[in-house]
Amino acid sequence: MKKEEVKKFFEQTNIYFNxxxxxxxxxxxxxxxxxxxxxxxxLDMPCGNGFISLKNSNQFNALILVDFSENMIALAKQIAEQEKVTQVSFYCGDIFETNFNNKEFDLIISLGILAHIDDVDKFLNYIQSKVKKGGAIIIQNTNSNHFYSKLIRLYLGVRKLLGKDKYTLNKVPASRVENSFKKAGFSCQKVFRYNQSFIGFSKLFSNDKKYELTRKWFGNAAHNKNASLGSDYIYLFKKE
Ligand SMILES: C[S@@+](CC[C@H](N)C(=O)[O-])C[C@H]1O[C@@H](n2cnc3c(N)ncnc32)[C@H](O)[C@@H]1O
Structure with missing residues (x-):
């Protein structure tokens, strides 16, 4: 049920405008x-419109983009063409239906999925098993135990009551992700923390302004300012 709602939501590629x-x-x-x-x-899974990995693909020999939204994959194909990326292949389907024929990856990028996937642990175990020893996973999570996440949840709860949102996001504490990777033999190499939500004020600012404010307040991955105030974590884990 949740999967269908998630798919329907992400077929609306205009979410990328905001x-x-x-x-x-x-x-x-x-x-x-x-x-x-x-x-x-x-492997970028799920890739959405693929922009993130396609823009970084000059450092990849081969890139696989996976997403179950036909519209997202169509956008990813367009972006690959615009960016002249040829060492890329696309798979439109469910994450858990992928079959990589025992292939292992040097790098897996998984951003924006833990809040949406049906089974968080199954997903974490799956990507952890698909990385080579010495390889890496870049994964994002919104820490559900952080005060700012609780504020977002309150705001989203009100929107849901008003019928503006359909489904509930998964609650995933940072400790769950960190412990899972530790148990699977990964070490955390880098983390960047910031907030990706402007809670109801989003429409007041242009994308450029939101970018500028986020950078001003949180800095970048090399110099992460006010990290403890960031509920959104992007991690780089390495398989030892
Ligand atoms: C928040 S977007 C993130 C996309 C991209 N990684 C990014 O950061 O822009 C989540 C994406 O996950 C995809 N998705 C969610 N559940 C999926 C599943 N079970 N199998 C494949 N794709 C899925 C959606 O279609 C959507 O494009």
Missing amino acids: YDYNIKIRTETVAEFIGDEYYSNV
Whole structure:
């Protein structure tokens, strides 16, 4: 049931118009995490419109983009063409129906999924098992135990009561993600923390302004200011 609602929601690719500044921040954070490393086989799952990994793909030999939204994959194909990225393949389908034929990846990018996926632990175990030893996972989570997340939840609860939103986001504490990776033999190499929601004030600011305010307040991955105030975490985990 939830899966159908999530799919329906993400078929509306116009969410990217209001979300654009956040994509820019995610793209730059991935670039900062990657540094000058090169990766042979990279998986972005779920990729949304693919912008984040396509923009960083000059450091990837081969890139696979996965998403179950046909419209997102169509956008990703357009962006790949515009960006002249040829070492990319696309899979339109459910994450848990992917079959990589025992292939393991050097880098997996999974941003914006833990709040939406039916089974968080199954997803974490799946991506952890698909990375080579010495490989890395870049994953994002909104820490449900953080005070700012609680504020967002309150705001979203009111929207839901008013019939403006349909489904409830998963609550995933930072400790759940961190413990899962630790247990699977990963070490946390980098974290960037910020807030991706302007709680009801989003429409007051342009994407450029939201980008500028976020950078001013939280800095970047190399110099993360006010990190303790950020409920949104982007991690770089390495498989030891
Ligand atoms: C918040 S977006 C994030 C996309 C991208 N990673 C980004 O940061 O822009 C979540 C994406 O997950 C996809 N998605 C959610 N559940 C999925 C599933 N079970 N299988 C495949 N894609 C899924 C949605 O279609 C949507 O494009």
